[in-house]
Amino acid sequence: RSASGKAMLANDPHLALNTPSTFYQNHLRTRRGGLDVVGVSFPGVPFVVLGQNRRVTWGATVNPLDVTDTFQEQVVLDGSSPSGLSTVYLGTPEPLIPIPETFRYNVVGDGVPNNRELALPGSTVGGVFIPPVTLIAPRRNNGPIINIDLATGFALSVQYTGFGATREIDAFRMLNFAKGLDDFQAGLQFFDVGSQNFAYMDTDGNIAYFTSAEMPIREDLQAGTISGLPPYLIRNGTGGNEWAPVTNPQPHQAVPYEILPFDEMPKLINPASGYFINANNDPTGNTRDNNAFNELRPGGGIFYLNPGYAIGTRAGRITRGFEERLAAGPLSREDMEEIQADVVLLDAQVFTPLILQAFENAQSAAAHPLLAAIASDPGVAEAVGRLEGWDFSTPTGVVEGYDASDKSGARAAPSAGEIEHSIAATIYSVWRGRMIGNTIDPVLDAIGLPRPPSSLTMTALRNLFDSYDTQFGLGASGLNFFNVPGVSDPLARRDILVLKSLQDALDLLAGPQFTEAFGGSTDQDDYRWGRLHRIVLDHPLGPPFDTPPAGGAFPPSFPDLPGLAVDGGFGVVDASSHSARADSSNDFMFGSGPSRRYIGESNRTPRGINGQTTLPGGASGVLGSPLYANILGRWLTNDYYEVRQRNRDVKQSAESKQLFLPRRE
Template sequence: MQKLFKSKILKLISISILVVTLVISSAIAYTIRHSWPQESGKITLPGLQAQVEVQRDQLGIPHIYAQNTHDLFMAQGYIHAQDRFWQMDFWRHIGSGRLAEMFGQSQLNTDKFLRTLGWARVAQTEIQQMDTETRNILQAYADGINTYLADHQNSALSLEYAVLKLLNPNYKPEPWQLLHTLTWGKVMSYDLGDNLDTEIERSILLKTLTSQQVDQLIPPYPADHPVVVGHGGQGGHVGQRRQRGDLSSLSPPTPHTLSLAFGRGDGIGSNNWVISGQRTATGKPILANDPHLGVQMPSIWHEVGLHCLPKTAACPYDVAGFSFPGMAGVIIGHNDRISWGVTNLEADVMDLFIEKINPNNPNQYEVNGKWVDMELLTENIQVAGSQSVAQTVRYTRHGPIISDTFAPVKNFHQTAGINLPANYALALRWTALEPSTLASAIVKINLSQNWQEFRAGVRDFDVPAQNFVYADIDGNIGYQMPGKIPVRKSGDGRYPVPGWTDEFEWQEYIQFEKLPTVFNPESGYIVTANNAVIGKDYPYLISSEWDYGFRAQRIAEMIAAKKNSITVADVEKMQVDNKNLIAENIVPILLQIPFSNSRLEKVQHLLVGWDFQQNSDSTAGAIFAAFWKHLLADTFADQLPQGYLPTGSSRWFAVIRELVKQPNSNWWDNYKTPVVENRDQIFQQAFAEAVDELEGSLSKDTSRWHWGNLHTVTFRNQTLGKSGIAPIEALFNRGPFPSAGGSSIVNATGWNAAKDYTVVSLPSMRMIVDLANWDNSVAIQTTGQSGHAFHRHYDDMIQPWRQFKYHPMLWQPEKVASNAAKSLMLIP
């Protein structure tokens, strides 16, 4: 009887647990699913002027068909909000320095720094100066977002809000404003700009190194690597010229206060190139682009088609490609006549000014022998779960004082090797802290029908400064560099400069007509990969910090080797090429070095015959990467500050390429040992350490050594995916996945050799456009169209991206219709 009773009790408990589990599971499933967007049927949208159709393909890529401009961009805003509102909400809080409103005290220091920069104040000025057409488009876009918000709140917007509700129960998203779109450009400018970091690094290295040693670690751009444009910046082709000055592509660790906010990492950059019809199988150009950005979930890109039906003077848009959630229009793509691609210029548009501060008044600074009052602005920072915090931002004629809030320069006098006044502060002059015309540039580029109109549109793309490649259906190809590039009275922007005189002032910006450009070069192709744009004959300083051109060199090699009849399939292979040029340079040296240990000899022999392709399944690729990491550490760790150890970026490719030619250089010697080491000894040491590491982390069985086992990518939600709470991270993150490629490889999956092999930056999307047939164009991005965890389009592009597969970029209406998986009608 007792056993029967216990049996019934256990049965009841089991049933109860099952019921509770089912209820919880159902609740979770409901919470997850009820934020997913409606993709078919009909939705009434107040404010629409006419019916809009949205057709989505099997990957959830929408093509929007509207009868007027207002409805087209209102619908884009609505669709962006459907798919990515959490991402948009988060980015606008970065742009305005309001992260603590969402995430509380942990983001207060980040907000203080962002409020110091004052992007929102700059954006307000831009709104006042904006042309009517752009303002109307951005307002229609905002109206679309707000129409969606009117019917969706909290977890109905995204799963993240259900989690945030537990941490910050009072948070409610506010309506979208034009301001929020404009600050997006500022955030991207910060994400793409690293010459502030390099200025700081040079100064810190001078504390312990001579200026000659600093120049060796930050060497000139290689004379044998390509520049984009020759002949004084007007016309020319990829050639071999030396750029003056010291050049660097360093991306030091992001300050800890910004770790939540930004995806900056080693390897931020991009590839793009355009090949004219004289080299292609169709006789028409092919254009390729793959922007390299920090790893994130969801992707930074949202693929979309924006079409006026019919296309008229009143509704002139017919464009497809990649947009940013939060910004109207298409950033990279093509319309019915032209295509364009973008890479980061690496321009030097940030200068640190050392300001002399009045010892009797911290709000005064010296200008030409006189004390001048700073402009003081008070910021009120709302903090979730706590009281608001008042902050005073000090402004000089050069810009805000950042040494109050920017961690790397708070104790600059203790770390830097440059002369500083007894009472000083550091002010930042930066083009992104001045009004920009970026939004109008995107509108004009989307509308451009030829080279002249394209250049007129690109002229407004002032911040962040970029490299644009161009092609049109008439067979033309071109390159144009836009951007605000300062002309300094003196100095080269490499070190912080005195701010108390006029000696280092910015006098003007280089006139657009004098910026580098090329149209239909004789070579039949144009390549940009963050490498030097111009040679020594160009009269202005654009940068001392180019990428060192290894990717550009490899791309140019592949195009030149193919010669003629190049196809989209050929360009696909180029875009995912994994050849490691520094391995090609130093592995032959390593193979000549004797090892008395048979174990090491066997591993060394595995490098014989390697084609230097760092494929995911490559054993040699894993061996070389481990050797490279230890080689950099064994060579430089004894002389460099902890925060500035070699990352393995293209700069270190250039350093090592020269250093191996000097086998007895002092750099090889480890100052911490009594003996004087040379190159071969350090090679032996690094190789032995690499083998030990691989045996310890992978296996003693070398057949299990694969580069992808070390070099993995995990796509992390930028906010809750980095919470440190495993169950929450499991909801939003995907990975790790084995990855091919590496730093300064065309397939640029960057990793930081000072840390580990984890992918920190990557080709965030790949696009190849066929000017002979738009429907033959292909693309892929890293994660998927959706920002909703567990939605089928949240991660359905990860495997194709990893496996170097592409999907068609649909264009003709009949192609879009025949491939439509969902069709949604938006009704006035």
């Protein structure tokens, strides 16, 4: 399906965007032994984590397998236990093991650096209680007791697959040396913890998708039922919810419990469609019907991976981008670049038509007086006009901002169209938060329930609108989320809340919560998205090490606002999300996103893989070094540099060289 006829792979895992960057570049090559791999790694990992050798290339993103359970335990005094305490399982006490730990803390405010004191067990330091010991429950894969109440005899424990020895380093070693698909799959058998979506491509033209990590089998689910609460809530530690003992050991298994066989894990090899897409979304559709427990394993038992995934805005947008481009012809490398840089709000494509429809309904002679009054507000009418002409993109709209339309970090003045789309992006993004604030949040607040996170909130809002013709704003709980005092007509309530949220958004933008960004202006021309959507790449030591200012080498976009103005927004492909409830000048900033962008294309030459990449930072962590943030500009404007793997290419582009030799006795 590619223009070159070669296989391509694009990957951009999303992690914290900090200074220095989370990943660092790494090229490992041996004169003998067949190792020549280049990519990125984490400090302390002796191999390339994501990268390419001469035959294969791979990328990865997080797959949220449910490999952790929290248990409510019954705790009893037990003189035979080393800790004096035991948990009770099926009526039998099981000792809790005490682990002494030493905690030290720095005395703050005395002007003495590294002035550490011992935190005495049982004391409280800075409001933090220092436990006498850490209690370990052997039944929980040696997991800890995280809360205990001896008066009631209850405690909470945590069981996690990663509490035992695992072999991810072996997995990376094998991936680095892999010469083909079989080698790569063999390496994944050692990737035990830290579940990932792995994307694979090789010079033979193979493409493949794998989910990798060891997934525990729960005894009740394997028996075809949920005993008590499901695994994503607190489970019963006294029996019935255990991780099953090993009865079908898997090759190179590390976790000492029954696990899902690799063949039952989600995977795809050379699909008939010619491509696959994953953006942290559900890879199997197991949760599409909102029930993660209604599918079965081939030999019986509930097939369960996780209760939920990313809501699909990015995967949906990528899929649409593929389909539109493939309808016109094969995909090129440039197409892959454009898709990685996509900053269109998919949720806006769903909800903006509802705003326009509500405004149109308000023009009817039969419209409710309150609806008509809101629509008669000149500001509302102007905002609706802007949304009507919007293409749902999120450019910064300012010359100080970094957009994918800019080149190699060099900023250019925005076009008139970019400015208009930028203003619409601001208006819609503030409307989103007000729509939530006028529907879901007040209803939950009134009955003392917590507000769900952004992704679940947007899913709920979409569901309420999709079902409105039959449910009229009622959720499955029977709660009415579309309340307007004195208005009985459900359709009028819906339209009133939609337009009232737009009016509220305009009032908010002109009010004190946005004074930093817009100075109280009521002129919608001032509402440029880049004044809100910004990033600071934090350093552990704070300013001046943060970027910006990077010691003055990379100043902020605006002298009166923190951070760098960047295109993007909630749920876009070029991940740069903020809270869906954002409602002030600095609430639309983001701190996680593509920690490495990469596109590789297979090439049956000695070069093997043609790769291009970029990182959010530089190669040096030394403030003042010209390499401190020298790559950042390209990352901000979605541009790349060549992955140099051949020795001559590396030498030609090298600026300096350091040679380390082992000391000979």
